[in-house]
Amino acid sequence: MNKMWMAAWALLAGLAQAAPDAQTILANSDAVRNPGKSFGLIVSLVGYKDGKENERSALAVYSRADPNNGQFRSLLRFVNPARDAGKLMLKNGNDLWFYDPASKASVPISPQQRLLGQASNGDVVTVNLALDYRAALAGEEDILDGDRQARHCYKLRLTARNAGVTYHAIELWVDTAGYRSRKARFYAESGGLLKTAYYRAYQQVLGQERPTETVIIDGLNPKWVTVLRNSDFAWREVPEAWLQRDYLPRFRAE
Template sequence: MNHRFLSTLLGLALAVPLPLAAVAEERTDPLAPYASKITLTPDPKAAEIIRAADRIRFPEKPFRYLLDLVEMNGETVVTQQRLDVAMRVSKPTGERQGDVKALVRFLEPQKDQGKALLSNLDKLWFYDPRLKRPIPIARQQRLIGQVSNGDIVAADFDLSYASAILGKEPCGIVECYKIALERRWQFVTYPKVTYWVEVESKRPFKSEFMSTNDLILKTAFYKDYKSALGRDRPSEIVIVDALQKNHFTRMIYSGARFEDTPDVYFQREYLERLR
């Protein structure tokens, strides 16, 4: 499969973070040996702030929306797609582990109709009607090009990262908390994140995604807040690639609604039956 095509497929709001189930109960979790070393001292107040910001970015009830994915190079549109995305996001409660599932159906351009992508915790599959069966996507392939944009959009910072408040800074006309995040688990895509959250509203403002040596790889800007699913949420996320000059991706959300997509749709075997 062409690497550029693959990176376009995976650079969506669907590559969900693996540790959602992993951190439900660390003492009994079989993935606990994969815990990442954390150098900061976790701050309960920081965790409370990012938990509130996470709920603004996406709700816990099952929902569905349209996503226009526009890859830009300066003022030039490189690729553009329209996708139908169904998601389930739930936090761990008591004996129940956290869970994240996403099903993406390609609507436009016409040549992509019938294609689908399914993310179920650490599993990711791509389906094309021209193929005999869904193709599993390896973790290494998620690091190609724009593919990790999905982790940026869908990452649950509360569960995926330990956090500490660094202080407060101006964010335009408002004031923001500046929060340092370090991944709890080795398989989280970005080791470190610096996150700016508005003090009064708890709205996400900006996040910088970094390597282990603090090199900024991508920056996400949460923009154009509009009422959706019962509260104001960002209707656009702009992701700037620090490693490619003038390159950025616009993710534009519309038509959001609460919808309990049947669980069978989130099974690999069902991809071939989608229309």
């Protein structure tokens, strides 16, 4: 009997040791979503209310990781609509600025501020969540993804490390096999649900299967939906100068 208990205890200890660390799961999910070196892409946003399109926008995004901390720094150029073409948004650390060529002024903005529909400024910049959030493993769950397909996932609860991030808390569902993000819920500091997102349309881009579409559903009205589509991925050099606030008036699209 003692040998049986010892064998059972050894088995449980082995399983406990093999259990994945929540922060590691989160970092692995970041690696699936984000390329490992500087890149560019186009983000198209379409907003819907009650099933009807009501607004549309597109931005060119240029991102590179900070060699000091691994967090991405990004320059975003508005492509359309025509009234916004040429406007810029810069993320450097937790600082975010908006530049309008008409006024030639760059002003600080909040990552929580609405960009289009249910998408905030912080939703369109490249982010390593593992650097901004502490993760706790809440268990494993079977969920339906954005295509109504069953997925077995780790459920993570993320809490912000500082006040400068886009969301106070996040629940994130990540595939147990492959670490693909499938679903997320974003919460305000009050605890209220702000939005739910589904990551889908995984495609082979820049050396990895990555989500190319995010569907964001308003936390109060599920009939308000915004779809983000990523396209035109490319490895590219992002000059250090582009990521400086003082350079924004001199930036010219290539």
